[in-house]
Amino acid sequence: MVDLQGQYKKIRWQVNREIKKVLKSAAFINGPIVKEFETNLKDFLGTKNVIPCANGTDALQVALMSLGLDKGDEVITTNFSFASTIEVILLLGLKPILVDIDSKTFNIDPAMIKNRITSRTKAIIPVHLYGQSCRMNEIMEIAKENKLFVIEDNAQALGSKVKLSNSTKVMSGTIGDIGTTSFFPSKNLGGYGDGGAIFTNSDDLAFKMRGIVNHGMYKRYYHDEIGVNSRLDSIQAAILNVKLKYLDIYNKRRIAAATEYNSRLESISEIETPYLESDSDSHVFHQYTIKVKNGKRDKLAEFLSSKEIPFGIYYPLGFHEQKAYRNNFNQSENFENTNIVKDQVISLPMHTELSKSQIDFICNSIKEFFSNN
Template identity: 55%
Template sequence: MVDLQSQYYKIKADVDNAVLNVIDSAAFINGPEVKSFQTELEQYLDVKHVIPCANGTDALQIALMALDLKEGDEIITADFTFAATVEVVHLLKLKSVLVDVDYDTFTIDIEKLKAAITPKTKAIIPVHIFGQCANMEEILKVAKEHGLFVIEDNAQAIGSDFIFSDGTVKKSGTMGILGTTSFFPSKNLGCYGDGGAIFTNDDELAHKLRGIVNHGMYERYYHDEVGVNSRLDSLQATILRKKLPLLDGYNEARRKAADYYDEAFAENPNILSPKRAAYSTHVFHQYTLRILNGQRNELQKFLTEKEVPAMIYYPVALRKQKAYFQESDPKDFVNTDKLLEQVISLPMHTELDEEQLKYITDAVLEFMK
């Protein structure tokens, strides 16, 4: 699904030199490279505070820990997403409340969100899935009306922009009280191992977060918070420093590949290409089709035979997973349940060339004719 080797070869000399410099320095934990990456990412996102951590799941958990939520408090999020979003909710003994998504954007349905709010609701986690923002303007309005925290799960959309109705533009992950992201290698901004970060414009929360990620310490061996051990190491930070200036170019390369796919599939009545919302740029972490003729699984098998990797994100709703099972009325999850039967993601990365794109699209259209 991604070609990390070809991407690496283009920046090999810079990355190799940077990694060797960290090894020579022996500053592996909380070294200057981590601080420099933090500062550069703050500048890129135009956010006051970036708190690096070990991975994107930790970022979500630590964000929730910083809000002093109580056992049983309710957190609303989308039913159609990766399990990490609710995994951390349950680890902290909070209650996840899952709602349907918009059929076209795959992001949380605003009316279903409003209907799910109860006196126990304390936060909303919108997921910026597959590379574009959820409708943050509406989500922020709902949150303000009900006094709720908004924690953006930005693991799949770093670099995307949200455009408010007054023309204001904000980077994904910087609009809620907290935002989180992952630097897993296949992400648009990926390191060569695990990594993550939390974003906020709130000074007090930033101070608390910096303690939580480091065993609850602000001064060594004095533990003021219940914390965790979750740090971005210097080797990953130095790699991310080399890739961050290339992020916009990486995202543009993904958009160009998406444009090629869009044009190729435009006339096929059984293929719906990803919808690009007017309020968000799309950075295409995934390029996810909807197959309308009931042949999605057969298409995946056909593509596998053609040596075209194609993945199904996601095959099971979170509310039906054994670990997070929730009683539900199918009428409340019409879009999620349709998507589970229709979605298939094609190869999407920065190194796709026209020959590869033609081979992939020809294979899809051969099956779908």
């Protein structure tokens, strides 16, 4: 699905040099390079504060911890995402309220958020799934009207842009009260291990979260609240610092690969290529995910396996059906779109090193499948 070796080869000398510097300095935790990365990411995003942390799941958890919520408070989120989004809500004793997705974009449907709001609702977590930003203007309006916090889960969409109502464009993850991301190796900005970051324009929330990621410690060995240990290590920061310089180029390559896929697959009537909600820079294609109609998804997957073409099913179930979470929901609730889409989605290889000939081979194989099935 990704070619991290191919990508590494092109930046090897820079990455190796930066890693060696960290080894020489022996400043493995909270070294100056972490601060440097923080500043560079802040500039890239155009946000006031960046707090690096250990991974994207911690980023979400710390963000929620900083809001001062009480047990049982409700947090609205999508029904269709990676586990972390719901896991942290449940771990903190909060109540996840799931909202169905828009079947075209796979993102939370803002129109369905409104009637899930109660007096206990405190926050909304939209997830910019597969790299496409959610309809943030609508979400922010609902949040403002109902005095709700917004935490953008931007793990899959770092670098995607959102056009605000006044037509200016800003980076996804910087619109809500807090944005979070992951530097898992396969992400658009991936380290060579785990990593994550939290962003906010609020100095108060930033101060609080800097304490929470460091055991709730605001003065050395004085713990004002229960926190966690969540740090980005210096070696990861050094690698990410190099790769951040290429993030725009990397995202452009993903968009170009998606355009190439689209032009070759659009003629297949039983496939729906990704729907673009807004301008081309609103989707940075963490995944290139198509919908396969007429119940043929699993058969296509089998066929791709026989050709040794990698693929991913993100995700096979909505949260309401997952064993770990399902007891928290009323099963009579209708997650119509999620229930349809989960059996249709399949993600094709998507990365910065994808060549035209690889895309040709993948698309010709898909065409071969549909001409025989």
